Amino acid sequence: MVNSSDTNSSDTSFLQLEVSPSRLLKPETAQALLNEIVELEGIIRLFVHGPGLPQTVPYGPAKGEPVHHPANTLIEVGGQTMELAVYVGGIRLEVADADVKEQVREVCERVLPVPFEFREGHFIPTRQTVTDYAKRGPGADPVMIGMTDPKGKLKDHPVCILKSESKGND
């Protein structure tokens, strides 16, 4: 049995935000936006999501052929290089308070070349599910909950920790 009090996210008073641009973002735009956002103080955690980009053709007569999608590229965020495995369609993030929320909104208005929707709500799980427990066990880091594809294998979806030395800046 999972003891929920042990596995809750570090602080439930944090705000959760979602940024949904009206177009899918090019890797350069996504990189510029992420770099501006991670520089802000008070970003707890964030992830990008969007349609996946496979390395090889997954099915059909061309199964196994390499794809070489131009959006499947390496981007550098906060000094770390990471592989962008999705065409960025949105960003979900957890921030410390309403001030940071307004700063994120300003960054989006400045960087995004297209109109966007900016919502506050509940987008990242704060309590681990039975599946999370089965995958990560009882001693899992609560900040990692909901940060990977729930249907994927953990080894295929690494979580990139940008500033692991200071809590609250993952």
Add this chain to the structure above:
Amino acid sequence: MAYELQYYPGATSVAENRRKHMSGKVEKLRDISDEDLTLVLGHRAPGSDYPSTHPPLAEMGEPECSMRELVEPTPGAKAGDRIRYVQFADSMYNAPATPYFRSYNAAICFRGVDPGTLSGRQVVEARERDMEEVAKFQIETEMTCPALAGLRGATVHGHSLRLPEDGVMFDMLDRCRKEGDVIIMHKDQVGRPIDKKVNLGKPMSEEEAAKRTTIYRVDNVSFRDDPEVIEWVHRVFDQRTKYGFKPE
């Protein structure tokens, strides 16, 4: 007075475009050569003969049959071609065609075709040269915008997604790209690389796509803007319901 075929009710641009697609009276916007078409379809090498699945009908000696005498076989059937397919995906963001209207077009304007209509894609199966005729017609005319529609034999995901920044419908296999101001296809419809880049022409501007689309959208022409369409949809639903009502 000669009877004029009627295809679709309504007075809006969308209704007019739907009538155009169904009747086949669409504007030709671009040219695609036979060799390029063969390349992107990927069923045979360009310039090669059509492989056949049976000898030509003239050599087979058909049985005596009034129906066979009445119906002229299509060129593909006459020659004994294989059955092959072409599949399109159309974006929900004002693509000119939708799966239903591609199917209406194929079924009304061409013979010997088997259109399959799905939510996000549309496939036409036919004898190879008959299928190529349909594919060429639909690609060359205003039924297709190279950016908002795509030839996709496998992995069709993209029709319901937001468009990427460059306006070319998302394709996870990267079969077509925007190069300069034209759209090129550098893989066949299932994602195998092809020998040369096939130029599919310029994409439609947002305004042109909104003008040529057969999709009712609240941010363009709303379904509710067309009273005649509403009236006929109500009539069809009403009569279908009454016809299906069978008190035991």
